[in-house]
Amino acid sequence: MPLSEIVSFEPATGRELFRSSIGDVDEAVARAREAFPGWASRPVANRMELVRRFANEVLAATDEFAELIARETGKPLWEAKTEVEAVIGKVEISINSYLERTGQKKLDSALGGSSAVRHKPHGIMAVLGPYNFPAHLPNGHIVPALIAGNTVVFKPSEKTPAVGALLVECFHRAGIDKHVVQALIGGPDEGKALVAHPEVDGVLFTGSAQAGIAINRKCATNPGKILALEMGGNNPIVVMKTPKVEDAALLIARSAFTTAGQRCTAARRLIVTEDMYDATVQAVKDLIPKIIVDEPFADPAPFMGCVIDNQAADQLAESFLYLLSNGGKAIRHLKRPQEDKPFVTPALIDTTAMEERPDVELFGPLLQVIKVTDLDAAIAEANNTRFGLSASLIGGAPEDYNHFWANIRAGIVNWNQPTNGASSKQPFGGLGLSGNHRPAAYYAADYCAYPVASSEIGQPRASMGVGFKTD
Secondary structure, three states: OOOOEEEEEOOOOOOEEEEEEOOOHHHHHHHHHHHHHHHHHOOHHHHHHHHHHHHHHHHHOHHHHHHHHHHHHOOOHHHHHHHHHHHHHHHHHHHHHHHHHOOOEEEEOHHHOEEEEEEEEOOEEEEEOOOOOOOHHHHHHHHHHHHHOOEEEEEOOOOOHHHHHHHHHHHHHOOOOOOOEEEOOOOHHHHHHHHHOOOOOEEEEEOOHHHHHHHHHHOOOOOOOEEEEEOOOOEEEEEOOOOOHHHHHHHHHHHHHHHHHOOOOOEEEEEEEHHHHHHHHHHHHHHHHHOOEOOOOOOOOOOEOOOOOHHHHHHHHHHHHHHHHOOOEEEEOOOOOOOOOOOOOOEEEEOOOOOOOOOOOOOOOEEEEEEEOOHHHHHHHHOOOOOOOEEEEEOOOHHHHHHHHHHOOOOEEEEOOOOOOOOOOOEEOOOHHHEOOOOEEOOOHHHHEEEEEEEEOOOOOOOOOOOOOOO
16 A cells, blocks of 8 residues: 655654655656756856855754754764764765866867867756665765756655755755755655656666666666666675784774664675684674664764664564574674664674575674685685675785785775775775666766767868869
């Protein structure tokens, strides 16, 4: 039965936070189409100035914004504040990216003319946002799309609609027309209808591989519709010989458990060479009980909060039991401190002995450990996945990292750094089930505008040297 309204709840408390009626997809797209010619014809400098005003509106609402993110996602307040900072910082990064990656070129050509390369917007962009970073990640699509001259229909996750609505409200407060960027509140049906709408010129998506594949199939018969798909990962963090075992453990914990493991770049598999196995696993095992798991505004501040809802927590518990019953050896059990709240403790499980480890993205603080003989075996195991978003090597010498970098299949490859926390000043994307080779972040300008080649001259001039009869 179709939903008539969307309701979101605070996962840490269970209290209702937001309620809204379902938006109309056809009406939203029609408004975006009507607004497109005027927005696209504005000078790019004017569009840039308006998104700068948007950044100032977000800055003015920082406390309100961060509190809402913390309440609707369950993440700690300190982390919600860093998300608001990322939303603000994205504006100047996107402006610089657009100027660099879509700059105009003009060359002299025959007969006193010129040839030029300029970029044009696609039209109406559908942006589908996730719940883990409900402001930062969709904003990373919306701002570059607006700068390029597109209009935007943004459907927030049905689990975090309040943050999505506030994000769009900040664009409107900045003076951007309400039809140029719209929030379409809805559930999966509205998302599917928006993706399939014949008037939508592009789909910019961040979410699960399952949903991304469905979008790709839906648009397969329309090659003119631009798709940018960021679909997560089954990310490896590899540990080889290093004297810095405690530092390695902290990097592993940051990779696997930040945002309660609800990051597309979170480490899912800890792959350790046998000479480092005992020390590394013991260090991570000892660190886990020190991690504070609590509600967003707790004092002392927690390292991580809850996962998004009880359904997600139940799925993680079931996944842990599946691994345990199919050859996994528990090192730290995944526990539910409160059965009616989606808090889970970080879990560590050795799956070396499993004959077939499931190649899925377990979206939470559940880290699998796999023992291997050496770096080559670690690389082979790390590449034993259909995903390819992020990978890190901890330890080793420069030549080891060079070997790792050259042979690992991932769009983000780090050395002695976490798998997560990528900079917005770099491209962000992966391959395989992680994406479709359209990286976001600094490279988002590439999919928000298309290049147009022109040959130009002030007056008609032509000559033909062969093939014509002379009088």
